[in-house]
Amino acid sequence: MEQKIAAVSLKNITKTFGPVVANEKVNLDIYKGEILALLGENGSGKTTLMNMLSGIYFPDEGQIFIDGKEAVIKSPKDAFDLGIGMVHQHFKLIDVLTATENIVLGMEGKLNLKDAAVKIQQICEKYGFEVDPNQKIYDMSVSQKQTVEIVKVLFRGANILILDEPTAVLTPQETEKLFSVLRKMREDGKAIVIITHKMHEVESLSDRVAVLRRGCYIGDMMTKDTNAAEMTNMMVGRQVSLNIVRPMPINPKPRIKVDGLTVRSEDGIVKLNDVSFTANSGEILGIAGISGCGQKELLEAIAGLQPAEAGSITYINEDGESEELLGKDPRKIADLGVALSFVPEDRLGMGLVGNMDLTNNMLLRSFRKGRSVFTDRKAPRQLAEKVVEELDVVTPGISTPVRRLSGGNVQKILVGREIASAPTVLLTAYAVRGLDINSSYTIYDLINKQKMKGVAVIFVGEDLDVLLEISDRILVLCGGSVSGIVDGRKTTKAEVGSMMTLIGGDKNNEEK
Amino acid sequence: MKKSNREPLFHIAKRGTLPYSKVWGIRVLAVILALLVCAVVTTILTGDNPIQVYGGIIQGAFGSSRKTWITFQNVAVLLIISLALTPAFRMRFWNIGGEGQILMGGLASAACMICLGDKLPNALVILLMFVTSLLAGAIWGLIPAFFKAKWNTNETLATLMMNYIAIQLVAYFTVVWEMPKGSGKIGIINQDSNAGWLPQIFGSKYLLTIFLALIVTLGVHIYLKYSKHGYEICVVGESEQTARYVGIKVEKVIIRTMLVSGALCGLAGLLLVGGINHTITTTITGGQGFTAVMVSWLAKFNPFTMILTSFLIIFLNRGASEISTTFGLNQSFADILTGIILFFIIGCEFFINYKIQFRKKSRKEEKKA
Structure with missing residues (x-):
């Protein structure tokens, strides 16, 4: 250990x-x-710390040493000059430019796209990336965009690579691919820092973990000497249980019936193709699929926000009376007496108003x-006040604008408001995206409580492990079509994973 | 440690919320600094004694009781226009068509005065003036709002263009109604009968406007802060997605808000024509539809702060025209002074939101040691 060289050494950093x-x-x-996993709850200062390393913020106090020499990082350019590159959670790419153009953007010296493309190819071959240097960003999938971001920092000669929640938007297969690339980089002697909330990723990828809690450094340990429970306890500062309960549904009855639903986007692209399923009361219906294959449109169609081309969405109440929801806006749906709650993917862009305080955000549903x-x-x-107290929201007060709160707390407020109206149907999209493990389990718990109350829950998730643990049934979408509906208690990750990429799943490849 | 002198001399960091006393302290300091800079500029450029120039400004705004009343009346008109734009601005609908909406309101009341003045009882004429001018302003606001709601056109361009149409309409009617014939302008309307002239209250011709401005201030404040409409306006302004998500009809809110905004501009037009000037020209607004944009922004869309900001603008304006005559300076010099003062007032907001941290002295000394 001692003879290892510290590529970066942070001393007494305060911000x-x-x-x-x-x-x-x-x-x-x-x-x-070495691959270092940086762990901590939401708002514990992981991203801030890394932003100081990459020149976005400047520390109030403390010193940064690079290769043993004190360095002052005033701007992202300084960081690049020192060989530090960061891949942000939200991609910083220009859609209308090609991969190459994005990669050379902002570099000094003469612009030579041809040479750059050659160099990009070399980098890709070395680490096993698959990037077409001439492809436009808007034609790329999320994982391709991320690859471009990583190539961008390598192109600038980064030896110290920081990845902020890189797997949040990837499928399991893509995640595995990314990890093998990162392992190759480690062998190449690069220093890699990865911020993630997914414990199984930490365990499978990292060599060492460092834990932050409320802005303070708590400690580090070798990954092989620890386990998920210990790491979580360190992050949270107390004992937490990491089990998701899955009680059997009580007296499930059809609540939402979707039949032959077809949705086109404004550009005429088919987003949902002939989707049919039933969601039952007292049951969690998980929805799995690669990002962008119709989950958003499906939930928005049920919530009355997305017009459909064909099909029907029927709501069946306790007494068996049914109402057609399609073609009605959220207000009309509410006027019908359908208690439908929706936790959308984009919390601050759709579910809440960032500049308004907690009270005014609660008012959205009841004004x-x-x-x-x-x-x-x-x-x-x-x-x-009730939500803050019951869900342990960390906030200076109820008159604080919600955008000032950390992701987990924002989500607690949104979920808290949505379940406060005693819904009979609860739609959630990526309910725990970006949330730390402790907040995630709080949310799972809340969702389970709703299920026990007889609410029909439709749970769109990205973490297959969680989907398999929490869902009673899982509907797998593939390119806007239903690939299949499986029993959450009997299926495997491999089965769902293959159904996500191929309609009906690839039975022959299942053994792999 | 040798190399640490590469630490930047200063860097900018965000502040937490400052207490009110400090915020106002910074603002007062900004005004004092602005006055000092103005003094230096005045001395260098004109050689006049800056204290006397400042005295001239105050003289211009408050030199006599008549001047004081006119200052307050002008503040009231500018305040009403600024308040009129505010609901739209809260909705992030950039209504820069205040000019046109005021002109249309003014044109409607002028039409009532000229065409109905001697045919109907005076009270009825005034009532009709109120109704038609508010309606005319509202329609002028409605047109761009409708296009925005229906086809998402750019409201800034549309409202701006509507100004020119309004100016041309007024120019056309000036020719139709010109009085006396051949003069190319409309003189004082109903000078003998005073038909359609807004009544004086408490024996003062200025109080009605001031009184109405206060009512509108209170009304807009309550409308925006406590009414359901006001809440919808805020939600639509912050995020149309969120508004749709909770079932607010965005199109309806846009149209309704612009009706309110346009109608209030129409009210300002009514006051300008029926209450203050008793005539109409294409320049009767004096660019206040645009000045009000600044007033509203300066006050951060808060109706009560708007009283202060509109006062500031009018005060500087009136003072400026005074010094340009008494000191023989042209209007441009007065504009320079106004510009300097506004620069400091707007610029000080930066220091309210951010602080500048200088390189730590202790570390500097450490290095020397």
Whole structure:
């Protein structure tokens, strides 16, 4: 251990944003030829710390040493000059340019796209990337875009690579591919830092883990000497249980019947093709699929936000009376007495208003109540206080704009509001995306409680492990069509994974 | 440690929320600094004593009781226009068509005064003026809103273009109604009968406008802050997606809000024509439809702060025209001073939101040691 060279050494780094302390006296070493997993709950300062390394923020106090020499990183350019490259959670690519153009963007010197393309090819061959240098970004899948981001930092000669939640948007197969590339880089002597919330990834990929909690450095350990439970305890600071319960559905009855649903996007592309299924009360119907294969459109169609070309969506209430939901907007659906709650994928862009405080966000669902022309803020204020208390939302107060809160807390507020209206149908899209493990389990728990109350839950997820653990049945989408519906208790990850890429699944390849 | 002098001299960091006293302290400091800079600029460029120039500005705004009343009346008109634009701005609908909406309101009331003035009882004429001018302003606001709601056209361009149409319409009617014939303008309307002139209250011709401005301030504040409509406006402004998600009809909100915005501009037009000038020209608005954009932004869309910001603008304006006559300076010099003061006032917002951290002194000394 001792003879290993620290590629990066952070000493006493402190960063504050106004009264908020994001990092406090953090000491961290990053070694060459090692993959370090940086763990911590949402808002524990992982991304802030890495942003200081990549020149986006400047530390208030403390020093950064690169290869033993003190360095001052004032801008992303300084970081590149020191060989530090970061792949951000949200891609920073220009859609209308090609891969090559994006990669050379902002580089100094004469522009020579041909040479650059050759160099890109070399990098790709060395590590096993698959990138077409002349492909436009808008034609690329999420995983291809990510590859371009990684090639971009390697092209600039990065020896220290930081990846912020790289797997959040990838399928299991793509994740595996990324990991094998990262392992090759490690063999090449590069220092790699990966921020992730998925414990099984930490265990399978990293050599060492470092844990942050509330901005402070808690400690590090070798991955092989630890386990998911221990790491989680360190992150949270107390004992947590990592089991998702899956009670048997009680008296399931059809609640939502989707029949032959076909949806086209505004450009005329078929997003959903002849989708039929039934969601039952007291049951969690998981929806699996590669990102962008119709999950969003499906949920939005049920919620009354997406017009459909053909098909029907029928809601059946407790007494067996049915209502057609298609062609109605959210307000009309609510007026029918259908208690439908929707936790959309884009929390701050759709579910909540970032610049408004907690009370006003609670008001979104209830402001129409009553005949007065004025809004009633008393009930929402009480609801906000209740959600903060019951779900342990970390916030300075209920009059804080929600965009100031961390991802997990934002999600708790959204889910808290949606389940407060006593729904009979709960739609959730990527309910735990970007959430730390502790918040994730809080959300799973909330969803399970709704299921026990007899709510029909439709759960769109990206983590197959979780989908397999929580769902009673799993509907697999593939390119907008139903690839199959399987029993969550009997199926395997391999079966669902192959159904995601091929309609009906590839039975022959299942053994692989 | 030798190389650490590469640390930047300063860097910019975000501040937390400052207490009110500090925020206003920074603003007051900005105004003082602005006055100092203006003083230096005045001395260098004109050689006049800056204190006297400042005295001239105050003289211009408050020199006599008549001047003071006119200052307050002008503040009231600008305030109403700024308040009119505010609901649209809260919705992120950039209504820069205030000019046109005011002109249309003014044209409607002028039409009532000229065509109905001696045919109907005065009270009825005034009532009709109110109704038609508000309606005319509302229609002028509705047209761009309709296009925006229906086809998502750019509202900035559409509202701006509507201004020119309104100006041409007024120019056309100026020819139709010109008085006396051949003068190319409309003189004072109903000078003898005073038909359609808005009534004086408490024996003052200025109080009605001021009174209405206060009512509108209160009304807009309550509308935006406490009504369901106001809440919908905010949600649509922040995120149309979220608005649709909770079942708000975005198109309806856009149209409704622009009807309100246009109608209030129409009210300003009514006051300008029926209450203050008793005539109409193409330049009767004096560019206030655009000035109001700044007033509204400066106040961060808060109706009460708008009282202050519109006062500031009018005060500087009136003072500027005074010094340009008494000191023989042209209007452009007054504009330079106004510009400097606004620069400081807007610029100080940066220091309210951010702080500048200089390189730590202790570390510097450490290096020397």
